[in-house]
Amino acid sequence: MSTISPTAGQLLKERAERVLMPNYGSRDLALVRGEGCWAWDADGNKYLDFLAGIAVNNLGHCHPAVVDAIQKQAAKLIHTSNGVLIEQQIELAELLCEGTGMDRALFANSGAEVTEAAIKLARMWSVEKFGPSRYKIIVFKGSFHGRTYGAMSATWSPKVRKGFEPFVPGFVFAEFNDLEDVKAKWDQDVCAVMLETVQGEGGVRPATPEFLHGLRQLCTERQAVFVCDEVQCGMGRSGKRMAYQLAGVQPDLVPLAKALAGGFPLSALLAKGEFAEVFTKGRHGTTFGGGPLACAAGVASTRVLFDDAFLTEVGRKGCKLWGLLADIAKEFPDLCNHVRGVGLMQGLVLKRDAMNFPIVARRHGIIVNATAETVIRILPPLIVSDEELEEGARRIRAAMAEFAAS
């Protein structure tokens, strides 16, 4: 009797299912190595990674500048505390402020923490200036701002919220890209408006320039804080340093995370003008946020991502990706609706449920994901070459042919 021994991936899956909480569902893919746009699984299979750790690996896997910065800093100083001056933290704040038009930075570790910090800062500013009832924040249908209580309460998705009631009060949901609805929902207790400049989890939906300008104007006129969550669409992904720069607006607060430190956990809240002065001594903080190791990775990564010539290339490659995906959409008219997005953040919107597409795509050697039920989300590393974009499109097309037949 012959027995087939389990693969390295299957063995990891069995171990995971015994000891890890099942919140990420059943996972079949074990990635063990990455280089540039490519990743290898535990059984030696090679994939084109067009998900980039969900918009984290903007510089691809193991970018030499990031690896070098981490190795050098790890041998010198890993952690101190925020009670001392940290040179790498200061340098990163300088780079971020200079590149984005903001004035000051506060560092944390994840996206949820800095959207949470934005909520706290906006409320503190408003309650101190106008009184305790002025604490409401207008947020949007389709939004995702993270999983901590405040960030989750600002998040639209019923899947994310289910079972966690009661929520933090004061979040008012308006229609995305609908300024009239924002005006209709606005009352005297509103202190802020918070949106993703491009909704990511909500299905790769960019805010229109008119909407962003309209919100900026309303917030200025009505003395409210304008928050652009750039956790997913920031750090060069749109072809600009920040996606709001495509529209030429200037927010008051900008939460950043994901790609900030080339894969190392780090987030930042950037603030402008009087909002940069709200968190005075003792009013907010975190143990790990902005440590020397994370910020060394952040400096290395931000220097590359904020380079003008690099960003011009991202914009050009974004147009190319859009064109390649639009061709696929045309080839499968019964399956595909349209392509939307900015830069190298694109969504292929299907006419049917897309949630199984990533599994099919993997059989064709490409990693993507699906979100908002019908949208295939494509987020290649920003260092992707033209040949890799073309190869990616070939693989997506082959996967689409199999998916269409299923």
Ligand SMILES: Cc1ncc(COP(=O)(O)O)c(C=O)c1O
């Ligand atoms: C726009 C946006 N904000 C906030 C978050 C939360 O970030 P994190 O998962 O690092 O807490 C995400 C994560 O996907 C996001 O896309």
